[in-house]
Amino acid sequence: MRLGLPRPRVQRALLPYWFIVPAVVGLVLFSIYPFLSGIWYSFTSIGWVGDDAQFVGLRNYQQLWTGDVGVAKLFKESFVRSIQWTVLVVGGQFLIGLGVALVLNERFPGRSLFRTLTMLPIALPTVIMVLTWQWMYDPYYGLINHYLVQWGLLDDPKIWVGQNDSTLWPLVVVGIWRGFPFMALMLLSGLQGIPDELYDAAKVDGAGAVARFSHVTLPQMRTIIGIAIMLHILWWWNHFDILLIIGAMGQQFAYGSSTLPILSWVEAFRWSHLGLGAAVSVLAMLGLGGVILWNARRELRAV
Amino acid sequence: MDLPDSLRPLDRPAARRTGAVAPLSWWRSLNPRKATRLLVIYALGLVIVATTMIPVLWMVKTSFETPEFLHDLRIQFWPLKFTWQNYLAVLNNPNTLILRSTYNSLSVAFLATVLNLAITASAGYAMSRFEFRGKAVFGMYLLLFYMIPRTLMLIGMFVLLAKLHLINRHLGLVITYAIGGIPLAIWWLKGYFDAIPVEIEEQAMIDGCSRLGALWRVIVPLALPGVAAVGMIQFVDSWNEFQLALTIIQTDTLQLLPVRIVYFMGFQRTDWGPTMAFSVLVAIPAIILFGIAQRNMISGLMSGFSK
Numbered sequence: 001m002r003l004g005l006p007r008p009r010v011q012r013a014l015l016p017y018w019f020i021v022p023a024v025v026g027l028v029l030f031s032i033y034p035f036l037s038g039i040w041y042s043f044t045s046i047g048w049v050g051d052d053a054q055f056v057g058l059r060n061y062q063q064l065w066t067g068d069v070g071v072a073k074l075f076k077e078s079f080v081r082s083i084q085w086t087v088l089v090v091g092g093q094f095l096i097g098l099g100v101a102l103v104l105n106e107r108f109p110g111r112s113l114f115r116t117l118t119m120l121p122i123a124l125p126t127v128i129m130v131l132t133w134q135w136m137y138d139p140y141y142g143l144i145n146h147y148l149v150q151w152g153l154l155d156d157p158k159i160w161v162g163q164n165d166s167t168l169w170p171l172v173v174v175g176i177w178r179g180f181p182f183m184a185l186m187l188l189s190g191l192q193g194i195p196d197e198l199y200d201a202a203k204v205d206g207a208g209a210v211a212r213f214s215h216v217t218l219p220q221m222r223t224i225i226g227i228a229i230m231l232h233i234l235w236w237w238n239h240f241d242i243l244l245i246i247g248a249m250g251q252q253f254a255y256g257s258s259t260l261p262i263l264s265w266v267e268a269f270r271w272s273h274l275g276l277g278a279a280v281s282v283l284a285m286l287g288l289g290g291v292i293l294w295n296a297r298r299e300l301r302a303v
Numbered sequence: 304m305d306l307p308d309s310l311r312p313l314d315r316p317a318a319r320r321t322g323a324v325a326p327l328s329w330w331r332s333l334n335p336r337k338a339t340r341l342l343v344i345y346a347l348g349l350v351i352v353a354t355t356m357i358p359v360l361w362m363v364k365t366s367f368e369t370p371e372f373l374h375d376l377r378i379q380f381w382p383l384k385f386t387w388q389n390y391l392a393v394l395n396n397p398n399t400l401i402l403r404s405t406y407n408s409l410s411v412a413f414l415a416t417v418l419n420l421a422i423t424a425s426a427g428y429a430m431s432r433f434e435f436r437g438k439a440v441f442g443m444y445l446l447l448f449y450m451i452p453r454t455l456m457l458i459g460m461f462v463l464l465a466k467l468h469l470i471n472r473h474l475g476l477v478i479t480y481a482i483g484g485i486p487l488a489i490w491w492l493k494g495y496f497d498a499i500p501v502e503i504e505e506q507a508m509i510d511g512c513s514r515l516g517a518l519w520r521v522i523v524p525l526a527l528p529g530v531a532a533v534g535m536i537q538f539v540d541s542w543n544e545f546q547l548a549l550t551i552i553q554t555d556t557l558q559l560l561p562v563r564i565v566y567f568m569g570f571q572r573t574d575w576g577p578t579m580a581f582s583v584l585v586a587i588p589a590i591i592l593f594g595i596a597q598r599n600m601i602s603g604l605m606s607g608f609s610k
Binding site for chain 1: 341344345347348351352354355356358359361362365421422423425426428429430433435438441444448449450451452453454455456457458459460461462463465466470478479481482485489514539542543545546550561562564565568575578579582583585586589590592593
């Protein structure tokens with residue numbers, strides 16, 4: 001503590017804790033406790049609130065792991081789909097986001113307007129943009145079918161989403177669209193931290209644009225690229241809104257586009273199997289375990 | 304940036320054309336190399352902005368379109384026949400419960416923001432100004448928080464809230480929203496407090512202020528813009544949230560806007576005009592706050608992540 005005015009030592013030592021006590025109490029009660037109890041419920045028979053949470057060992061996990069029918073089938077399909085979804089969405093967001101960040105980092109008149117219009121969708125509710133995309137995917141009057149047919153990329157209008165046999169691709173497009181501006185924002189902040197002198201020095205040494213990118217920009221951006229990709233993997237592995245609204249808000253739940261968080265939520269809150277839903281989430285978390293550990297190590301070093 | 308500027312995307316096609324054409328005479332004074340570079344940048348910039356804004360424009364356009372033209376295969380970004388009828392249909396339809404849900408959303412987001420700031424402003428100050436045992440552990444948990452899967456936490460939270468009789472009550476949502484925003488808010492506020500020199504505070508204390516007096520008279524006014532920016536982000540996040548609201552609130556009259564609009568759309572599947580009008584109404588507060596806080600939001604996000 002740098003403010004060294006004389007006062008009773010105990011009081012001074014306690015002062016910082018008074019400032020953080022509300023945050024600590026709030027986090028312990030409403031994040032650590034729910035997290036730990038969620039893990040505990042995955043080992044119990046709890047179906048809905050008010051049920052006895054009887055310890056049943058690994059029964060929920062066994063139900064997910066063994067067999068090829070019912071929830072076990074859905075679990076395995078969702079697991080594969082979660083990986084596809086995360087890799088495709090975050091990969092697309094990164095490639096587009098990096099390109100966008102490089103363009104918006106250049107100096108040109110009107111740059112701030114371009115930046116504003118690029119970042120504006122970040123502030124909009126996901127829900128309404130998902131509905132808008134659903135309207136653009138409309139089989140009869142949708143924007144997307146209209147242009148694909150007009151440009152000759154598609155012979156007949158197609159029903160893209162909401163069917164039992166719908167594929168993940170149209171949703172991946174929405175996911176990339178939803179997330180790349182934020183990815184670009186993070187990468188842009190990294191680009192702005194690179195000193196101009198490095199580029200000047202590279203130019204003096206005769207490096208062209210491509211060489212400057214691969215020998216100056218990328219090495220300088222390594223940390224922020226790692227953090228950005230890691231955060232987006234965490235967010236999009238757990239993503240909910242797009243997949244639930246387009247895939248599941250109809251009369252029939254479209255299992256064809258469900259990932260692990262969706263399966264977990266549907267099991268827990270639609271079919272009242274809180275314990276089983278928790279088990280799905282725990283396995284989803286373990287699936288990300290390696291990534292999370294790697295990230296935790298990085299952040300431990302940073303603190 | 305004020306509101307009209309942030310709403311400019313609405314008439315973007317016109318602005319875009321003048322923006323691309325007018326500077327041509329000015330470009331001629333540049334050498335060809337620089338002119339080519341600018342042309343490429345503007346072309347790429349337009350592709351980017353078109354990608355982000357076309358769905359937004361399409362939502363706005365649809366909301367002003369009459370049903371017969373909505374189902375017309377001619378596609379253009381200005382309504383074929385301008386009308387307010389979709390908005391009237393949403394506002395006059397008792398099934399939307401739009402006034403009720405707007406009130407619900409506003410009050411929940413406002414209370415969550417106030418609760419969040421009350422908790423995080425003091426914690427952010429402590430993280431910036433004090434060294435204490437457990438600080439590193441606390442700071443680390445703030446980062447690890449985001450690795451807990453939301454659905455798993457939601458299951459535990461749901462049972463806990465049920466025990467506390469907070470299911471289907473706004474207070475349950477207020478608490479979960481406020482807590483969910485804690486880690487990011489503390490990191491940003493710590494950054495804002497770090498930017499205020501300690502010397503200012505020390506000077507006030509030498510001049511006879513108590514520590515809390517210095518905090519109240521010197522630090523609070525200086526930190527206010529930062530606190531306001533964090534508050535606006537917290538508000539927009541709560542306003543936009545869907546999963547928790549869908550799970551915790553079960554009664555239609557208590558439901559928040561993002562969930563109401565999905566239900567509304569559920570029973571008029573193909574009636575896109577009113578659905579898009581409803582969407583625009585839900586988006587307006589978020590756009591206004593983005594317009595006001597844009598500068599602070601973006602620099603706040605950036606400083607938060609480049610650390």
